Amino acid sequence: MEIHFYIIGSLFIVLAFSHLIFPRYFNWKQELASLSLVNRQIMVVHSFFIALMVLLIGLLCVTSAHELITTPLGKRISLGLGIFWGARLVIQFVGYSSKLWKGRLFETGVHMVFAVFWAYSSVVFIKTWLS
Structure with a gap:
């Protein structure tokens, strides 16, 4: 992890x-x-x-x-970060108009790269808290 x-x-x-x-x-x-x-x-x-x-x-x-993964405080920090980046993932789709990226190759690519990054980050942080 x-x-x-x-x-x-x-x-x-x-x-x-x-x-x-x-x-x-x-x-x-x-x-x-x-x-x-x-x-x-x-x-x-x-x-x-x-x-x-x-x-x-x-x-x-x-x-x-190591501390984020193994200590109680680290796990609580990870939970907070997981919630934060999970919320950022939601905002990626509801906070920005699709007019900014839809049908535009570069902008769509950037939009999706960040969506994947926010999802990856939130999953890692939440999974850490759950373990």
């Missing part, structure tokens, strides 16, 4: 650092220009903290896989 934590952790670390390209890739300078200053800053600040949490979850998985 530890290998799954190393895989998930490594992928979360990569995902966290991929947030660095979001402003440019999604053209935030132009796209967010019409927002009020507070809304623009909320978007940027929240994105930073999401990336930071994803990084910390990744580091936790990579550095503490």
